Amino acid sequence: MTPPPPPSDITAIDRALVPSGLRVMGAFHPTAANAPSSLTTVRTIVLIGNGGAAFWPIFTARRREEDDALDRWTRRVITPLAAAFNAEAFFPFDGPPYFPFQRWAVTANCAAPSPIGTLIHPRFGPWHAYRGALGFAQRLTISPPSAPLTTCRDCAAKPCLSACPVNAFAAEAYDDDACARHLKTDDGHDCLNEGCRARRACPVGKEHRYASAQAAFHMRAFLRTRREDAD
Ligand code: B12
Ligand code: SF4
Ligand code: SF4
Known part of the structure; x- marks a missing residue:
């Protein structure tokens, strides 16, 4: 059977995530410098996460009584999505070694490092997390990189x-x-x-x-x- 085509742009992924309360946090084209050597065939990485608590009521309504309930629910959301878009699924909790989700998020410029380690998102602040990523063999169209985020640098009081x-x-x-x-x-x-x-x-x-x-x-x-x- 012919594999499904990748989405024409990443907004299709965002739309597919709506029922789960998750969202596309950002995307980038990996280079040798920022992708682990095991990912040499991946040409686009799309980061999926929660911005704020939108996913929480959906997760609590659908969670099962099991260990690592959030990780397992996440797998049940993202794995079929990867199959539907002919992408590879990556998860922040698979490891060690872990995929460098924070470094990926900084590369995608969706958030910036803070003095307390948590990345700070310009809209969601510290109240966001990365739940997974889709890796595509194709170079998908993504928004051009915006200016580097300076949220914490501009916060004098800290x-x-x-x-x-x-x-x-x-x-x-x-x-x-x-x-x-x-x-x-x-x-x-x-x-x-x-x-x-x-x-x-x-x-x-x-x-x-x-x-x-x-x-x-x-x-x-x-x-x-x-x-x-x-x-
Ligand atoms: C292991 C781990 C931990 C360990 C850390 C052990 C240690 N001392 O290193 C422990 C269990 C302590 C931990 C704690 C927490 N963690 Co944690 N953790 C991870 C995990 C699974 C792996 C990190 C890793 O080793 N990556 C491997 C390296 C190679 O990847 P990297 O991206 O390049 O990592 C770089 C950054 O982490 C960066 N970095 C790390 N610390 C700092 C500090 C500063 C100041 C800067 C600038 C950079 C920086 O340096 C690393 C090397 O380049 C990641 C998920 C993931 N896969 O990344 C989550 C992750 C980093 N954790 C996360 C969170 C939210 C937490 C908690 C806040 C959990 C909570 N309660 O909600 C807590 C902090 C506790 C608190 N007081 O609130 C989030 C951060 C999201 C965000 N907004 O940035 C991640 C990304 C998971 C997710 N699902 O989104 N965590
Ligand atoms: S403020 Fe944060 S880092 Fe400090 S003890 Fe409380 S949870 Fe831990
Ligand atoms: S430096 Fe300011 S903006 Fe950055 S995490 Fe701390 S309080 Fe938030």
């Missing part, structure tokens, strides 16, 4: 840097051990149930902040997935 109760961002790298220890104390309930205070301190995309149930879900997933030896 309230994110002083909001963490255990100064997890004081050093070069994010101290996830200190964070996880705090989350397990009584004082850590605010972060555990309402989401990371440093992210909540960011003024960008505040209206897209995750509500308590979603924030608590992600924070508990974070505690489960990090190294077990850091207690």
Whole structure:
């Protein structure tokens, strides 16, 4: 059987994602410098994610009682989409080694690095995540690159840097051990149930902040997935 043709442009992918609440976050044409060697045949990478919480009610209505429920739901959404568009599906949670989703997002210029590690999207701020990507053997038409994002550079006050109760961002790298220890104390309930205070301190995309149930879900997933030896 002839494989289905790729979409004429990536807006078709965005339309196909509407029922899932996910969206196209950005796209780029990989080069030898920014694609892993295993992806030499991929000429376009389209990043799929959630901007804000639009997908949350859809996910909670359709989730199954299973481990890694969000990852598995994501696979059930994106794998058939890849087949329909004759693309290869990539997932941020497949690893290690992991596909460099944050680097891809910066390359696609859909978000920019922040001092707290999370990428900041100009509209959704820290309240976005990458759920998967489609890799195409064809060079699809994508929007020309816009000027590099300067959201954090332009933010003089940087309230994110002083909001963490255990100064997890004081050093070069994010101290996830200190964070996880705090989350397990009584004082850590605010972060555990309402989401990371440093992210909540960011003024960008505040209206897209995750509500308590979603924030608590992600924070508990974070505690489960990090190294077990850091207690
Ligand atoms: C492993 C991992 C973790 C580990 C990190 C372990 C460690 N110390 O490295 C742990 C479990 C701690 C973790 C935590 C979280 N993570 Co995480 N994590 C990942 C994962 C699966 C792999 C990262 C990786 O190793 N990539 C491989 C390298 C080669 O890829 P890369 O893109 O080039 O990585 C570069 C960037 O990460 C960058 N980078 C990393 N830290 C920093 C810091 C600064 C300041 C800068 C500029 C760059 C930078 O440097 C890397 C090398 O170039 C990614 C998904 C993915 N596949 O990328 C998510 C991911 C990075 N995590 C993500 C998130 C949201 C979180 C949490 C906030 C979860 C939550 N609660 O919602 C937490 C942070 C906890 C908190 N307090 O809020 C998101 C970030 C989205 C965004 N907006 O940027 C990702 C992309 C997953 C997703 N589905 O979108 N995570
Ligand atoms: S508070 Fe300012 S510096 Fe910190 S993540 Fe938000 S925009 Fe960037
Ligand atoms: S979740 Fe709380 S303790 Fe952890 S990094 Fe964010 S602000 Fe700090």
